[in-house]
Amino acid sequence: xxxxxxxxxxxxxxxxxxxxxxxxxxxxxxxxxxxxxxxxxxxxxxxxxxxxxxxxxxxxxxxxxxxxxxxxxxxxxxxxxxxxxxxxxxxxxxxxxxxxxxxxxxxxxxxxxxxxxxxxxxxxxxxxxxxxxxxxxxxxxxxxxxxxxxxxxxxxxxxxxxxxxxxxxxxxxxxxxxxxxxxxxxxxxxxxxxxxxxxxxxxxxxxxxxxxxxxxxxxxxxxxxxxxxxxxxxxxxxxxxxxxxxxxxxxxxxxxxxxxxxxxxxxxxxxxxxxxxxxxxxxxxxxxxxxxxxxxxxxxxxxxxxxxxxxxxxxxxxxxxxxxxxxxxxxxxxxxxxxxxxxxxxxxxxxxxxxxxxxxxxx
Amino acid sequence: xxxxxxxxxxxxxxxxxxxxxxxxxxxxxxxxxxxxxxxxxxxxxxxxxxxxxxxxxxxxxxxxxxxxxxxxxxxxxxxxxxxxxxxxxxxxxxxxxxxxxxxxxxxxxxxxxxxxxxxxxxxxxxxxxxxxxxxxxxxxxxxxxxxxxxxxxxxxxxxxxxxxxxxxxxxxxxxxxxxxxxxxxxxxxxxxxxxxxxxxxxxxxxxxxxxxxxxxxxxxxxxxxxxxxxxxxxxxxxxxxxxxxxxxxxxxxxxxxxxxxxxxxxxxxxxxxxxxxxxxxxxxxxxxxxxxxxxxxxxxxxxxxxxxxxxxxxxxxxxxxxxxxxxxxxxxxxxxxxxxxxxxxxxxxxxxxxxxxxxxxxxxxxxxxxxxxxxxxxxxxxxxxxxxxxxxxxxxxxxxxxxxxxxxxx
Numbered sequence: 001x002x003x004x005x006x007x008x009x010x011x012x013x014x015x016x017x018x019x020x021x022x023x024x025x026x027x028x029x030x031x032x033x034x035x036x037x038x039x040x041x042x043x044x045x046x047x048x049x050x051x052x053x054x055x056x057x058x059x060x061x062x063x064x065x066x067x068x069x070x071x072x073x074x075x076x077x078x079x080x081x082x083x084x085x086x087x088x089x090x091x092x093x094x095x096x097x098x099x100x101x102x103x104x105x106x107x108x109x110x111x112x113x114x115x116x117x118x119x120x121x122x123x124x125x126x127x128x129x130x131x132x133x134x135x136x137x138x139x140x141x142x143x144x145x146x147x148x149x150x151x152x153x154x155x156x157x158x159x160x161x162x163x164x165x166x167x168x169x170x171x172x173x174x175x176x177x178x179x180x181x182x183x184x185x186x187x188x189x190x191x192x193x194x195x196x197x198x199x200x201x202x203x204x205x206x207x208x209x210x211x212x213x214x215x216x217x218x219x220x221x222x223x224x225x226x227x228x229x230x231x232x233x234x235x236x237x238x239x240x241x242x243x244x245x246x247x248x249x250x251x252x253x254x255x256x257x258x259x260x261x262x263x264x265x266x267x268x269x270x271x272x273x274x275x276x277x278x279x280x281x282x283x284x285x286x287x288x289x290x291x292x293x294x295x296x297x298x299x300x301x302x303x304x305x306x307x308x309x310x311x312x313x314x315x316x317x318x319x320x321x322x323x324x325x326x327x328x329x330x331x332x333x334x335x336x337x338x339x340x341x342x343x344x345x346x347x348x349x350x351x352x353x354x355x356x357x358x359x360x361x362x363x
Numbered sequence: 364x365x366x367x368x369x370x371x372x373x374x375x376x377x378x379x380x381x382x383x384x385x386x387x388x389x390x391x392x393x394x395x396x397x398x399x400x401x402x403x404x405x406x407x408x409x410x411x412x413x414x415x416x417x418x419x420x421x422x423x424x425x426x427x428x429x430x431x432x433x434x435x436x437x438x439x440x441x442x443x444x445x446x447x448x449x450x451x452x453x454x455x456x457x458x459x460x461x462x463x464x465x466x467x468x469x470x471x472x473x474x475x476x477x478x479x480x481x482x483x484x485x486x487x488x489x490x491x492x493x494x495x496x497x498x499x500x501x502x503x504x505x506x507x508x509x510x511x512x513x514x515x516x517x518x519x520x521x522x523x524x525x526x527x528x529x530x531x532x533x534x535x536x537x538x539x540x541x542x543x544x545x546x547x548x549x550x551x552x553x554x555x556x557x558x559x560x561x562x563x564x565x566x567x568x569x570x571x572x573x574x575x576x577x578x579x580x581x582x583x584x585x586x587x588x589x590x591x592x593x594x595x596x597x598x599x600x601x602x603x604x605x606x607x608x609x610x611x612x613x614x615x616x617x618x619x620x621x622x623x624x625x626x627x628x629x630x631x632x633x634x635x636x637x638x639x640x641x642x643x644x645x646x647x648x649x650x651x652x653x654x655x656x657x658x659x660x661x662x663x664x665x666x667x668x669x670x671x672x673x674x675x676x677x678x679x680x681x682x683x684x685x686x687x688x689x690x691x692x693x694x695x696x697x698x699x700x701x702x703x704x705x706x707x708x709x710x711x712x713x714x715x716x717x718x719x720x721x722x723x724x725x726x727x728x729x730x731x732x733x734x735x736x737x738x739x740x741x742x743x744x745x746x747x748x749x750x751x752x753x754x755x756x757x758x759x760x761x762x763x764x765x766x767x768x769x770x771x772x773x
Binding site: 031033071073075076115116117118119120121122 | 764
């Protein structure tokens with residue numbers, strides 16, 4: 001093992017390219033890898049949008065590797081991505097829940113494959129262009145924190161990192177604002193600093209329901225009902241809807257109506273008013289904590305229930321099963337989407353920085 | 364870091380004799396357009412003639428070449444394209460006609476075959492023996508080709524040796540059998556990997572009925588940018604239609620001023636190797652040694668290793684080993700070896716830079732997963748026993764690391 005070898009995931013986007021430059025300038029021996037996880041020509045949809053798997057992005061990554069003279073490889077992770085992300089994405093939708101494929105991709109593909117390459121290539125460290133921070137605490141354990149740039153913060157996707165991961169991972173852009181990251185590329189002579197951001201779900205180029213249909217999902221017309229079971233209208237297939245959705249229901253009412261529940265077994269979509277959707281508490285499974293510990297007593301934390309969610313104060317109590325918890329809203333009731341992650345954040349002495357304690361999947 | 368070059372089939376390192384020849388050439392000649400009438404043109408023509416003679420003499424194993432015409436081209440791809448397309452009548456309207464190629468051909472041949480599809484040719488592909496390892500060596504049965512040939516077949520293309528497995532094909536036997544059964548179409552062969560790595564003899568090939576062969580200079584340690592196309596002038600094949608049009612260079616068979624510097628190095632390399640069987644024997648012995656050593660090392664780790672390169676004497680090139688370690692992805696192994704300064708190959712890199720699996724492995728009957736575990740080592744002319752000892756040790760370490768990473772994290 002060589003102490004300063006670091007395997008860096010390079011999508012070819014602004015953040016990972018800047019990360020490569022920063023690591024090189026800090027004296028690390030960078031090994032850049034790009035992950036080909038998706039190929040539009042084999043999967044339908046168009047590839048003109050900014051995504052992280054286009055050959056031109058890999059060209060940008062390769063160009064950085066040539067200028068900074070470090071090895072760069074493209075790996076084919078299509079099988080792993082299909083199995084661990086796409087199949088689950090489709091199946092979760094078909095089961096009437098709202099999956100978060102970015103969570104699975106980060107955890108089961110990106111970090112898992114990076115860790116493998118670290119060992120295989122004799123590198124002690126791995127790195128990505130994620131916006132998040134890792135700091136060693138006074139007791140020498142490691143903590144995961146929100147990014148300096150709160151608009152770009154991606155700590156939500158990283159809650160499952162363990163102490164071992166945190167000790168061997170570097171997030172070079174976590175302590176920078178996005179304009180500063182673009183500036184790294186600009187001052188070093190790269191024109192990719194102005195390229196578009198990749199957003200949303202990278203493999204869905206049109207709409208989720210069209211994607212699910214291409215992957216074999218069959219739209220079956222069914223009833224739209226209220227919580228009493230009265231039929232209010234017809235829907236075109238359960239996987240066209242997500243819990244909490246308001247627009248596009250096609251039913252007029254005095255007050256705004258929301259999707260309350262999806263039931264693939266009876267092929268029904270239940271709708272109702274906002275207060276019917278809101279809950280006092282919800283349950284979370286598959287919990288991991290960044291400290292590697294288990295939840296033994298109740299504690300208060302700010303909980304984010306979606307990536308773009310400000311977070312609300314909750315009381316988290318150990319559940320009856322291992323690695324589960326009950327999360328109770330401390331003030332207003334709120335809506336939750338089963339299948340998304342609930343991530344627990346703790347305040348720090350720096351008012352603009354929170355520590356990620358861990359998280360799990362909303363039941 | 365000391366580096367070890369084990370990717371000669373992608374491109375050989377420049378040989379000392381080629382380097383010296385190139386320097387000498389540049390020192391002596393400021394212009395050598397062999398088409399010029401004046402004295403400098405005569406010098407150029409003389410260099411061209413000598414180089415042509417050296418190449419042909421090598422290909423005929425030191426004997427005077429008979430019925431052979433060598434045309435210099437820009438490289439193996441142009442030579443292969445030319446032999447595939449230049450001998451056929453592309454304008455004929457006959458929807459029944461076909462060509463037969465092997466499943467192991469290089470893209471320079473398969474791309475030309477795909478073009479022929481647009482000219483109404485049916486493409487028939489001969490596959491190598493399938494089955495268990497041991498049988499999976501990429502050698503084609505003579506019948507696998509001859510059975511595909513019928514009265515509407517106009518061209519048969521079979522590479523002399525596989526760039527991926529190193530398997531030498533029974534080209535002369537195929538040609539003999541086809542000719543004796545009355546086939547009067549064209550037979551061509553991509554002999555790119557065979558030069559300096561096997562005992563190829565063009566006299567035997569031409570006698571058996573082969574019409575044209577194609578090769579490249581940079582696979583044998585001369586400069587890149589030069590290739591050759593050798594026609595059997597005695598064969599019944601129609602007039603060759605050049606792909607590159609313009610002046611009357613190369614006997615009007617390939618327009619464009621010759622790349623004299625490259626041609627000179629090609630001639631010099633093959634001149635020194637005429638009747639030199641020592642290098643071939645030395646390289647073959649080292650290949651056999653490496654094969655045994657790799658097998659022993661991998662088995663000591665209690666991992667499965669399978670060679671897709673044939674082991675029977677005379678059926679494999681002196682430098683190529685394609686093998687598969689079960690459970691160890693070759694793209695990882697290639698990268699890990701690269702980081703250790705050892706340069707190897709998997710298949711060909713696609714446009715995104717992602718490594719493709721070896722085509723040969725798939726053609727032999729490997730599954731996609733198995734094919735992705737195939738690594739190719741191709742030793743160069745300067746291979747030594749100590750390099751093999753060092754390299755195999757590093758190979759073994761890399762395999763061990765990758766295997767443990769998969770065990771730990773899957």
